[in-house]
Amino acid sequence: MASPGRGDLERFFALSLDLLCVVDAAGRFVHLNDAWATTLGRPVPTLVGRRVLDLVHPDDVDATHEVLAGLAAGQRFVGFENRYQDATGGWRDLVWSAWADPSTALCYGIARDVTEARRREGERREVHDAVLAVSSGGTYAATVSAISEQVRGVTRALGVVTSAAPPTVAGWAGTDVRPYRATAGAPDVAVPPVDLPLLGRDQRPLGRVAVWLPTGLDDAERARRVVLLHEVAGAAALILERSRAELSAELAAARTRELLDSVADAFYALDRHWRFTFVNPAAERLLRRPADELLGTSIWDEFPETVGSSFERAYREAIATGRPVAFIEYYAPLEGWFDVRARPSGTGLSVYFLDVTASHVAARALERRAEQQRAVAELGREAVTATDPRTLTAATVEQVHRVLRPPLAGVVRLVDGARVVLDAAAGPLAAGLPPALDLDGVRGTALFGALTSGVATAVARIPGPGDVQPGPVLPLGLRSDAAVPVIAGGVVHGAVFAAATDDDAFPTDDVVFLQQLAHVLGAAVERHDAEERLRELAEHDALTRLPNRVVLRREVDAAVAAALEDGSTTALLLLDLDGFKDVNDSLGHHAGDLLLEVLGGRLHEVVGDAGTVGRLGGDEFAVCLPGPLADDALTIVAESLLAAVEEPVRLDGLEVTLSASMGAAVGPAHGTDASTLLRHADVAMYRAKRTSGGHWVVYDPTVDAAPAERLTLITELRSGIRNGELEVHYQPVVDMASGDPVSLEALVRWRHPARGLVPPDQFVPLAEQTGLIGELTLCVVRHATALAERLRGLGVTLPIAVNVSVASLTDRESAETLVDELARAADVLSVEVTESALVERRARAVLQRLASAGVMCAVDDFGTGYSALTYLRSLPVSTLKIDRAFVAEVEDGDVDLAIIRSVVDLAGSLGLDVIAEGVESQPVAVRLAEVGVHHAQGFHYARPVDGEHLVDWLTSRAAG
Ligand code: C2E
Ligand code: CA
Ligand code: CA
Numbered sequence: 001m002a003s004p005g006r007g008d009l010e011r012f013f014a015l016s017l018d019l020l021c022v023v024d025a026a027g028r029f030v031h032l033n034d035a036w037a038t039t040l041g042r043p044v045p046t047l048v049g050r051r052v053l054d055l056v057h058p059d060d061v062d063a064t065h066e067v068l069a070g071l072a073a074g075q076r077f078v079g080f081e082n083r084y085q086d087a088t089g090g091w092r093d094l095v096w097s098a099w100a101d102p103s104t105a106l107c108y109g110i111a112r113d114v115t116e117a118r119r120r121e122g123e124r125r126e127v128h129d130a131v132l133a134v135s136s137g138g139t140y141a142a143t144v145s146a147i148s149e150q151v152r153g154v155t156r157a158l159g160v161v162t163s164a165a166p167p168t169v170a171g172w173a174g175t176d177v178r179p180y181r182a183t184a185g186a187p188d189v190a191v192p193p194v195d196l197p198l199l200g201r202d203q204r205p206l207g208r209v210a211v212w213l214p215t216g217l218d219d220a221e222r223a224r225r226v227v228l229l230h231e232v233a234g235a236a237a238l239i240l241e242r243s244r245a246e247l248s249a250e251l252a253a254a255r256t257r258e259l260l261d262s263v264a265d266a267f268y269a270l271d272r273h274w275r276f277t278f279v280n281p282a283a284e285r286l287l288r289r290p291a292d293e294l295l296g297t298s299i300w301d302e303f304p305e306t307v308g309s310s311f312e313r314a315y316r317e318a319i320a321t322g323r324p325v326a327f328i329e330y331y332a333p334l335e336g337w338f339d340v341r342a343r344p345s346g347t348g349l350s351v352y353f354l355d356v357t358a359s360h361v362a363a364r365a366l367e368r369r370a371e372q373q374r375a376v377a378e379l380g381r382e383a384v385t386a387t388d389p390r391t392l393t394a395a396t397v398e399q400v401h402r403v404l405r406p407p408l409a410g411v412v413r414l415v416d417g418a419r420v421v422l423d424a425a426a427g428p429l430a431a432g433l434p435p436a437l438d439l440d441g442v443r444g445t446a447l448f449g450a451l452t453s454g455v456a457t458a459v460a461r462i463p464g465p466g467d468v469q470p471g472p473v474l475p476l477g478l479r480s481d482a483a484v485p486v487i488a489g490g491v492v493h494g495a496v497f498a499a500a501t502d503d504d505a506f507p508t509d510d511v512v513f514l515q516q517l518a519h520v521l522g523a524a525v526e527r528h529d530a531e532e533r534l535r536e537l538a539e540h541d542a543l544t545r546l547p548n549r550v551v552l553r554r555e556v557d558a559a560v561a562a563a564l565e566d567g568s569t570t571a572l573l574l575l576d577l578d579g580f581k582d583v584n585d586s587l588g589h590h591a592g593d594l595l596l597e598v599l600g601g602r603l604h605e606v607v608g609d610a611g612t613v614g615r616l617g618g619d620e621f622a623v624c625l626p627g628p629l630a631d632d633a634l635t636i637v638a639e640s641l642l643a644a645v646e647e648p649v650r651l652d653g654l655e656v657t658l659s660a661s662m663g664a665a666v667g668p669a670h671g672t673d674a675s676t677l678l679r680h681a682d683v684a685m686y687r688a689k690r691t692s693g694g695h696w697v698v699y700d701p702t703v704d705a706a707p708a709e710r711l712t713l714i715t716e717l718r719s720g721i722r723n724g725e726l727e728v729h730y731q732p733v734v735d736m737a738s739g740d741p742v743s744l745e746a747l748v749r750w751r752h753p754a755r756g757l758v759p760p761d762q763f764v765p766l767a768e769q770t771g772l773i774g775e776l777t778l779c780v781v782r783h784a785t786a787l788a789e790r791l792r793g794l795g796v797t798l799p800i801a802v803n804v805s806v807a808s809l810t811d812r813e814s815a816e817t818l819v820d821e822l823a824r825a826a827d828v829l830s831v832e833v834t835e836s837a838l839v840e841r842r843a844r845a846v847l848q849r850l851a852s853a854g855v856m857c858a859v860d861d862f863g864t865g866y867s868a869l870t871y872l873r874s875l876p877v878s879t880l881k882i883d884r885a886f887v888a889e890v891e892d893g894d895v896d897l898a899i900i901r902s903v904v905d906l907a908g909s910l911g912l913d914v915i916a917e918g919v920e921s922q923p924v925a926v927r928l929a930e931v932g933v934h935h936a937q938g939f940h941y942a943r944p945v946d947g948e949h950l951v952d953w954l955t956s957r958a959a960g
Helices: 006-015 035-040 058-072 115-135 140-155 219-261 281-287 310-321 357-385 389-404 446-453 508-539 549-566 580-587 589-610 633-646 674-690 708-722 764-770 773-793 806-810 812-824 835-839 841-852 869-874 884-889 895-910 922-930 947-959
Strands: 019-023 029-032 077-085 091-101 106-113 159-164 180-185 194-199 205-212 266-271 276-279 325-331 336-345 348-355 408-415 419-426 436-438 457-459 480-488 491-500 570-578 612-617 620-625 649-651 654-656 659-667 696-698 726-735 741-752 756-758 800-803 829-833 857-862 879-882 913-916
Touching (some): 115 140, 115 219, 140 159, 140 205, 194 219, 205 219, 266 281, 310 336, 310 348, 336 357, 446 457, 446 491, 480 508, 508 895, 549 612, 549 659, 549 674, 570 674, 580 654, 589 649, 620 633, 633 659, 708 741, 726 773, 726 947, 773 812, 773 947, 806 812, 806 835, 806 841, 829 841, 835 869, 869 895
Parallel strands (some): 659 696, 800 829, 857 879
Antiparallel strands (some): 019 029, 159 180, 159 205, 266 276, 336 348, 408 419, 408 491, 480 491, 649 654, 726 741
């Protein structure tokens, strides 16, 4: 190829923008072009003759030396790089191409200045690193603050402030969301910053960066840094946008969850260091703190009361377990209850909470009501077992005091409609209350209203001094009260009240509570009254009001025990009217009753304080004369009694004159207990009767031990039972409304070969006294079982009740068989026992066994016998049969209706059925139904008939 001329080379040398040079073998510049002057700021003449290595960066000297040595050895280099010092002392990056001419030992080199390119490359790497740093920020807030940090680093600014609003989430009250602000460095606020919007992909501003560059930068440098700023900000905006999207997704998810499972609308978020990263406006309101103040600060610093509280425990637990926690807690500084739900999130804890103070207060009110219900139930339970209403009164006051905690709680009784008597009181003011006061003294209170009008109310403001003249309760300072009447038997018996020293202390709920207690108390008082009446009834003969057999036996037992003690004597007289049956038959039993009443009164008058006169039943009376007795005392009393009976009695304008037969037994000679003495007096009386009557005889063991007639009867009865002479008749018990039979009663009769049909009264007592009763009862049970079978065959199922006397329950020989047979037929057979069976210990045990075998038990002749009320509660009794004596009087007046009503009440409270015996007419049935009797037995419905007639009766009813 043609070599260029020297002129051409000079021109090329001069115009080249690249640095050209020729270096000699010693490494010194021989020739350089002007580019060296413009690039390094060194004039060419100052360089010629200088060693190349003198200008090279110390770090590059070795490498450069090697290159020169390589060139000398004939190598050619391209792409070699080193740094040369310029006139200002700075370094320029040069990239070389070089080769050597072996003939001249000269080196030719071309270098290009790449300093700017290298710097831009470095800056780009810096921006890249900065962007990476920003994008690795964990939370939105961290992203914002990373932007500030990185912008400051990249632009070498004095200070940077970035502000960016968090996202708005649909459904979130986001209009008021404050921007996050992050500051890096110390901005020079005296100088206006370079302010740049952070724009998202769709050019929407997401926030701003304000950058304070150092003063004194030349325009180029300033521009250069602003360019960098744009680069960083552009990338940061994209990262911010992504971070916003993540946050909004998180918030939206949280919000959705929250909307789904609660109505909480306050929310804050904590980072892993317990610092607030988000506080919504509702949370600001509830916490009473602006978000500004809270963001970035630790919850434990801002709300020190939570440290060590259940809030802290719950939050830490949520973080530790990664599971959400929920609880309701009182927060004292805000005086409220909060429903708090804290959920761990990727970055910390999201806390949702709700002020539930109002609903919590409502819940407390509900709890209070539940407590009141429990108190009422407790009192109800006590009422079942308490026999004395006084203990229940105290318990009532106790419950009012415990539940309502008033300064004063009490139960009062109204006496004669004008006096208020305090039965029980509790509370700090109780001691100041007078034991009784006039009704007028409580005027203006709810108590007055309860006692006078039977209303249950609360008085919000009791008139004070100056309103009306102050009553005796006002000195206690009472300002409001609540009171409810205690109603028993339809009348105001008293009141339960609570009073307080402030106005309006008792809401309606409290009145309702008191009323429930008062109901329990009223029912208990009512039952107690009914029991008292029944007790009276149980110990006294309803007709003559004289003590009955129970009381008399008790007296005789006591008298003979005392006589044994002091070596004295006591006497028992048994009196039976002669010819009373004739009076009854000819004048009617009303006249008969009247006669018994008059004579009872006379006997009572004769005996006076000397002893006790009782009516044993029918026309039989007994007198107990406790010792020590004077020699002729028995005679005097006996004669006077006979004389009193023989005085004429006026009945319906007719003069009736009767006589009586009497037997006497003397204790302890004729017996040491009531049973024996009664039996012996009975035997003596029998003898008096047989020998013409109208006189009295004393028991004589030699004469009376085995009365011939009785002996005959006993023998006949024994063989009669074995020969099948016993018959059983059946009388239905009916439903009074429909007249339908609901059960049958088996009643025994004796078909005597000579005497004809003998009624039970004439042989059952004999059987009881002679041990034949067990056999008799078994016989009746078998008849009844056979009839039940027969009825079943006819498609009729009617339970049959068998009368079982105490003696057959306690008879060692037959009781076992009796229990067995009854148990086997428990589905159709039941038993009727008198009250005496409930009292007898051994009889009770047998009844219990029958009950466990499913045999139902009715109490017969209820009201006439023992005061067995205590046993009624504990024994498996299902029915009470009200004795004929009470039912018979229903037609006459109200007296015994009250008794029947109280039996019905009592039965109701014990869950027992009631059957009225001896209903003989429609008017009686109507009146019984009025007081709540539904089942009855009596001639009005059906007489006892034998099995054949019963089947006819049942089939004719079924047909008609
Ligand atoms: P109770 O158990 O009170 O039986 C009811 C009695 O009242 C029966 O008398 C019955 O005929 C009668 N009666 C039923 N309705 C009326 C009515 O409307 N007016 C009147 N005035 N009386 C009515 P009964 O059959 O003479 O029995 C008398 C008593 O003999 C029974 O009284 C019961 O204590 C006893 N008794 C009857 N059968 C047996 C038995 O198998 N074993 C035992 N231990 N005692 C029996
Ligand atoms: Ca009966
Ligand atoms: Ca009866």
